[in-house]
Amino acid sequence: MTPKIQTNLSVCLADIHYPFRNTTAVKMAVDFIKEQRPGRIHLLGDLCDFVQISRFDKDPTRKDNLQDELDAVRDWLVELRDAAPKAKIIYSEGNHEYRLKKYLMSEAKALAGLRALSLEKLLGLDSLRIRFQPQDRPYRIGHLLFTHGQFISRWSAMSAKRHYEQYGCCVIHGHTHRLGAFYHSDIDSCYGAWEAGCLSTLIPDYVTAPDWQNGFAVVNHSKKCFSVELVAIIKNQFWFRGRQYGHRRATPSGIVEDLT
Secondary structure (H helix, E strand, C coil): CCCCCEEEEEEEECCCCECCECHHHHHHHHHHHHHHCEEEEEECCCCECCHHHCCCCCCCCCCCCHHHHHHHHHHHHHHHHHHCCCCEEEEECCCCCHHHHHHHHHHCHHHCCCHHHCHHHHHCCHHHCEEEECCCCCEEECCEEEECCCCCCCCCCHHHHHHHHHHCCEEEECCCCCEEEEEEECCCCEEEEEEECECECCCCCCCCCCCCCEEEEEEEECCCCEEEEEEECCCCEEEECCEEEECCCCCCCCCCCCCC
16 A cells, blocks of 8 residues: 655755755655655755856866756756645745846846746746746745745854744754754744755855765644754764664765875
8 A cells, every 4th residue: 555645744945056966865855755655845945056147257177057057957847746735845045046037037038037947937937837936936745934044154054043033933944964953932922933944955066074964854843833854964864763874884085185
């Protein structure tokens, strides 16, 4: 008998940044989703990187192009849908996805309004039954708000605090590439805000040893309450509810050169 979908379970994935993803972490997250059968999957933005249309300097040695990136993202979304055929998938636009709109508005304004050039059409989200949520439209399920995010503070959880202060409610977000939790209590309530980590590489070529963490978030919810569990992927392994996923391999760090 096929296991039933867990309608009260959600998985949140953030900041994959194709093509700069952590291939192992991404696969582990998809395998976890296939096993757990969540009722909802929240893609909290920056699934695409769109480095080709960034305002920042580009590496001239890179051979990838925009169509290759779109094709890779589409292929991964097909894989995700195959892993969770009955789940509701909601894809929040991040600041990197917004690069596409911004580029069209600045470089080809006459084309900016064409539906065929929207990210939803370019990725074929309708055929995959994936809902696309614009950057300026965070959404709520029960008492928890979902959004890509807009603030980055120096320390883990401080960005979550700023998002709580911005929205005035419980919120889970991406954008920071960190895992973190913030709580605040008043006279009769307790509020929380969470940073959902990232699934991108932790050794990008444009910054040295960033304060980022691979991982994702699991949300259990009912009509009146919810709980959030942050899952840290460290050295290609993680623990969830007493079970170990992945295998430890004693490999030296490639970040710091060994001159012994």
